[in-house]
Amino acid sequence: MTRPPLYVRRPFLAGVVRQLPLFAVLVAVGIGLLLVTLEYWRRGLVVIGLALVGAALLRLLLPVRRVGFLAVRSRPVDVVLLGGAGAVLTVIALAIPSA
Template identity: 50%
Template structure:
């Protein structure tokens, strides 16, 4: 159930990207990865489903690094306004 919600959130971000709202889509995907990290940290392994790949700490750190990287890299691209 949790994994499906995370997958749906990333799919929503990719839908924004496909409609030429790439900044909004990538910020959405990065935010969803951070939410996934929080859920992986707080919920028992049995409830997170496929978010549990390795240990709890490894999975959480990996998701935080990826989510933060997507958000930071998206935010550093200058806005052309066009």
């Protein structure tokens, strides 16, 4: 006798597990925003940019049933937009000369 899948046995838990990639990205962005608030703006923006690049990698590598709300558009569009925005934000934050 085989056990039914998790989404049948515990649908709430399955929904929470499915959103873990988005939660990880949001935690990283929150840490970056906290750094910006504490006046470590360059480090904070780099953390936010790398979080977006990480989101692009998660969107690229995870199957659709595991990626949760990181899947907004088609996979190529999501990866290009998230990765591009993250890379641009990181490069600009590192390119601004320090005072």
